[in-house]
Amino acid sequence: MLTQVADGVWVRQSEWVWSNAVVVSGEDGLVIIDPGIDGADLSQLADDVERLGIPVVAGFCTHPHWDHLLWHSRFGDVPRYATAGCAQVASEARERAQAMAADTASGIPLELIGLLTPLPADGGGVPGKLIEHQAHAVGHAAILLADRGVLIAGDMLSDVLIPLLGARRPGQLDAYEAALAQLDEAAQYADVLVPGHGTVAKGPDLAARLAADRAYIDALRQGADSTDPRLAQDWLAGPHQSNVAQASAAAS
Template sequence: MLKQVADGVWVRQSEWVWSNAVVVRGEAGLILVDPGIDGSDLNELADDVDKLGVPVVAGFATHPHWDHLLWHSRYGDVPRYATSDCVQLASEARERAQAMAAESASDIPLELIGLLTPLPADGGPVPGELVEHDAHAIGHAAVLLADRGVLIAGDMLSDVLIPLFDPRRPGQLGAYDAALDRLGKAAQDVNVLIPGHGAVAEGPEIAARLAADLAYLDALRQGEEPADPRLAQDWLAAPHQANQKQAGRFSQGQV
């Protein structure tokens, strides 16, 4: 069920890779950020939202990976926003996202995946400030709700996921450096950090998340094996090796 983590901000976590759907109350109504994952999660989120008694007025996708592009008809036919780069890539890769969703989860409304529109310059109904960067995926953006002390980080600053480079795009080590610098500045005055996957961080844990990712990147840069407890998960071995390969080329000046 929904857990309130700040004024007008709720989180619902799925069993699928500890994915977090976020509900934010704006001036006009509710904004659903990265709702998911499978059909039962989407339906149960709709039940929880109904109980709040506030209409859904918009959605927001933090980045164009399939598990952040989901929707359900029960949320309504409302605009679903993202950065311009995210919208473009989601549109180009929509069929691939649908196929990955069909393989990875059940009862997802595939026809509703990735139907995004660029967020207007004034933010439209989405409150707060976007923190855009190129780490992990093209068009990635966190949402900073400074007045509520909350940072919705997308697939960054997780306690269960290491930094995950996009293997198709060179320069991810530098992109992560820049992204963590921006997110670190944004997080200086927040009390709650909501990652796309994993536990919500509060207080000193926020700085610890940032330090863990910086240490991981520094180990890659030095060609060392990171002392990172997240790597105890066997399924992260392959993406970690891909990160090491890309970081090795970077250190040799090949990318």
């Protein structure tokens, strides 16, 4: 069920890779950020949102990977925003995202995947400050709600996922370091961090997440063996080796 983590900010976690759907209250109603994952999750999230008794006025997608492109008709036919880069990639890769969703989870409304609109200059009712960067995915964005002390980070700063470099995209180490610098600056105004996957961090744990991701990226750049405790999960061995190969290629 939805758990309130700050004033007007709720989180619901899926069992699938500890994915977090975020619900934020704005001036005109609720904004749903990265809802997921399977059909049952989406339906239960819709139940939770209905119990809040506040209308949904928009959606927001932090980046164009299939598990962040989902929606349910019960959330309403409202604008679903993203950065311009994210919206473009989502449109171009929509069929692939639908296929990946169908292969991975059950009951997802495939016809609603990836229907995004670039966020307008006036913010489209999405509260907070948008922090766009190019680490992990094109047009990736975090949202800083400084008035509530909350940083919604997308697929960054997770306690269960290592940094995942964007596949086949040059300059990802530089992009990741630049993104961490942006998030570090934003974190000065936050004491609650909501990652796309994993547990919500509070207080000093936020700085610890930043330090862990920096240490992992530093090890990649130096060609050193990483001692990151997140690598204890066997299923991350493949993504880690992909990161190592990309860093090695960049250094050669």
